[in-house]
Amino acid sequence: MRRCRPENFSGGWCWVKNKIHERLRLMNPLAVTRILTSCTCKVQRKLIRFAWNGHRAIRAFERRRKRGLPFFPAFLMLSVTNRCHLRCKGCWVGQTREPQQLSLAQMHGIVSTAQKYGSRFFGILGGEPLLHPNLLQLFAEHPGAYFQLFTNGLALTGEVASQLAKTGNVTPLISIEGLENETRLRRGGDDVFARSLAGLEASVRAGLFTGVAASINQRNFDELVSVDYLNFLVKKGVHYLWYYIYRPCGSEPDFDCALDEERILALRRFIVEQRRKARILIIDAYWDGRGNAVCPGAMGLSHHIAPNGGVEFCPIVQFSGDFLNDDASNLEAILQQNPLLEKLRTFTSGIGRNCVLMESPNELAAFLQEHHALDSSNRDAFAELQTRSPMICHDLKGREIPEQSLAYRLGKTFYFFGFGAYG
Numbered sequence: 138m139r140r141c142r143p144e145n146f147s148g149g150w151c152w153v154k155n156k157i158h159e160r161l162r163l164m165n166p167l168a169v170t171r172i173l174t175s176c177t178c179k180v181q182r183k184l185i186r187f188a189w190n191g192h193r194a195i196r197a198f199e200r201r202r203k204r205g206l207p208f209f210p211a212f213l214m215l216s217v218t219n220r221c222h223l224r225c226k227g228c229w230v231g232q233t234r235e236p237q238q239l240s241l242a243q244m245h246g247i248v249s250t251a252q253k254y255g256s257r258f259f260g261i262l263g264g265e266p267l268l269h270p271n272l273l274q275l276f277a278e279h280p281g282a283y284f285q286l287f288t289n290g291l292a293l294t295g296e297v298a299s300q301l302a303k304t305g306n307v308t309p310l311i312s313i314e315g316l317e318n319e320t321r322l323r324r325g326g327d328d329v330f331a332r333s334l335a336g337l338e339a340s341v342r343a344g345l346f347t348g349v350a351a352s353i354n355q356r357n358f359d360e361l362v363s364v365d366y367l368n369f370l371v372k373k374g375v376h377y378l379w380y381y382i383y384r385p386c387g388s389e390p391d392f393d394c395a396l397d398e399e400r401i402l403a404l405r406r407f408i409v410e411q412r413r414k415a416r417i418l419i420i421d422a423y424w425d426g427r428g429n430a431v432c433p434g435a436m437g438l439s440h441h442i443a444p445n446g447g448v449e450f451c452p453i454v455q456f457s458g459d460f461l462n463d464d465a466s467n468l469e470a471i472l473q474q475n476p477l478l479e480k481l482r483t484f485t486s487g488i489g490r491n492c493v494l495m496e497s498p499n500e501l502a503a504f505l506q507e508h509h510a511l512d513s514s515n516r517d518a519f520a521e522l523q524t525r526s527p528m529i530c531h532d533l534k535g536r537e538i539p540e541q542s543l544a545y546r547l548g549k550t551f552y553f554f555g556f557g558a559y560g
């Protein structure tokens with residue numbers, strides 16, 4: 138595959154570049170130029186197209202909201218199967234005797250319906266999505282859509298990676314929950330860390346736009362919230378790092394492992410500082426440009442479809458107003474006529490800016506019962522909510538840290554703000 142390599146950056150240009158960088162407090166240009174020198178041209182073209190379509194999807198979403206037009210989220214997350222090779226501690230996916238998965242007809246139906254509203258970006262989750270037999274076919278048959286593949290990397294072989302490079306519209310986001318020991322503790326198996334890294338290396342070798350996801354908890358904080366870890370990923374050829382805050386949920390929630398307020402503040406501070414310096418892009422879906430907490434579900438920016446077809450608020454609030462039919466032709470009706478999600482958006486944004494599952498689980502349970510929500514978790518999610526205590530999360534009331542990097546501030550200001558959810 139032909140790679141684009143700009144030759145011979147001169148000394149004079151570097152000086153000018155650093156001056157601009159200093160003055161405008163932009164971001165480290167290497168975080169972008171590394172994409173130009175390591176991703177295939179097709180992958181870069183699709184990435185640019187994704188950025189443009191993402192811009193249009195947000196504007197269209199905004200227009201629908203302002204003009205009171207039928208609701209449709211800007212992005213959708215699809216958990217295509219609950220099958221997985223691993224049984225990670227703290228995973229929210231409910232396992233079933235017979236694996237659950239979205240059919241190819243349903244996945245086609247979801248993508249085609251969403252594209253009618255200009256929504257062309259899809260998060261693909263699981264279980265382990267690469268265990269879905271038709272997933273690569275879905276990617277190939279929707280070249281105008283862009284997919285972020287949340288994977289543990291174990292099934293991301295060289296062969297699969299080169300197939301993804303051929304379609305060019307998929308960015309693998311490999312979840313690495315700690316270095317070797319922490320991975321062994323959390324995910325089981327002595328070789329899981331090495332096998333996830335092998336998947337990551339296959340993705341980079343194929344010239345894919347490659348990301349790593351990390352769900353930060355008390356145990357992996359020092360390992361993963363560090364400049365050493367960022368440099369480790371840069372050396373591996375990774376282009377972006379997506380930080381999540383560990384939320385204890387699922388059948389084995391580890392409440393003691395959740396971050397306290399000081400560590401959430403430290404994570405936020407690290408993200409903001411490193412966005413100006415790091416040679417890797419750093420992503421979060423928690424804070425706007427001023428550092429105010431937001432909830433993508435409350436804003437209606439994204440919603441989630443479970444492997445059993447349940448149309449849910451988000452991956453961890455596993456309740457639905459209804460389930461998809463065989464070809465997902467009822468998706469619009471569920472999103473626009475079934476009142477649950479709309480009422481849940483109003484309820485959560487009315488409670489505050491924090492993660493409702495973490496801050497107000499009992500109130501959430503009462504609300505869901507009152508509105509006859511369907512439990513789509515394959516567990517007893519009502520009991521889980523009723524028995525858990527409120528916990529700290531990403532709303533750092535009064536201690537907000539605004540973005541320092543102009544590039545990220547602009548990105549957040551135009552593409553990730555309240556969308557009217559918080560007045």
Ligand code: SF4
Binds near residue numbers: 432435451454
């Ligand atoms: S409820 Fe929590 S996990 Fe779900 S979208 Fe909101 S902040 Fe995220």
